[in-house]
Amino acid sequence: MPAAGTSTKSDERRRAIVAASIGCFAKKGFYGTTTHEIAEWVGISQPYLYRLYPNKEALFAATVDHVSVVMTETLVGHSPASGGTSDRTGPTSEAALDGARGAYAALVADRTILRFLMHANCAVGEPLVAEAVRRCYAKQVDTVRQLLGDDDAVRRWFGAGMLDNVVAVLGLDDIDEPWAHTLTAR
Numbered sequence: 001m002p003a004a005g006t007s008t009k010s011d012e013r014r015r016a017i018v019a020a021s022i023g024c025f026a027k028k029g030f031y032g033t034t035t036h037e038i039a040e041w042v043g044i045s046q047p048y049l050y051r052l053y054p055n056k057e058a059l060f061a062a063t064v065d066h067v068s069v070v071m072t073e074t075l076v077g078h079s080p081a082s083g084g085t086s087d088r089t090g091p092t093s094e095a096a097l098d099g100a101r102g103a104y105a106a107l108v109a110d111r112t113i114l115r116f117l118m119h120a121n122c123a124v125g126e127p128l129v130a131e132a133v134r135r136c137y138a139k140q141v142d143t144v145r146q147l148l149g150d151d152d153a154v155r156r157w158f159g160a161g162m163l164d165n166v167v168a169v170l171g172l173d174d175i176d177e178p179w180a181h182t183l184t185a186r
Contacts, residue, residue, distance in 0.1 A: 078103030
């Protein structure tokens with residue numbers, strides 16, 4: 001018989017908990033969300049949640065790791081070169097950057113993942129969360145470097161991504177004001 005918390009059913013529950021955690025933490029952040037709320041959302045008891053995750057910090061870190069995987073899969077899946085390592089100079093580099101930005105924009109369009117990531121950045125005072133957020137950034141830097149080719153492209157990606165975050169979280173595509181047009185390049 002497998003040890004407590006290691007069965008296939010436990011793995012399914014972990015996936016359900018992490019999926020629910022994205023939405024819960026996106027709304028109220030690490031500090032405002034209770035494990036009771038997450039357990040209730042998933043339909044499990046809080047003690048069972050603690051059998052699977054020793055504390056809220058470990059659950060949050062696992063959720064950051066999951067979102068990092070989703071981000072990586074989205075970027076690689078929408079890459080014009082399908083994640084290849086061909087030379088990325090000239091127009092090809094701009095096409096790859098545009099493709100990656102489009103994939104990221106689609107990922108954060110409903111704002112849930114974006115808000116979760118913003119809350120993750122705010123919770124780096126918690127050691128496990130800080131480690132998970134650093135792993136997430138490291139993975140994204142490696143992925144973007146593979147897709148776009150060099151460190152300058154990585155920095156441009158992150159700079160453009162910060163602008164995309166502002167546009168998405170504020171819903172600027174729906175704002176008909178000159179300042180919003182400037183930020184959305186309309």
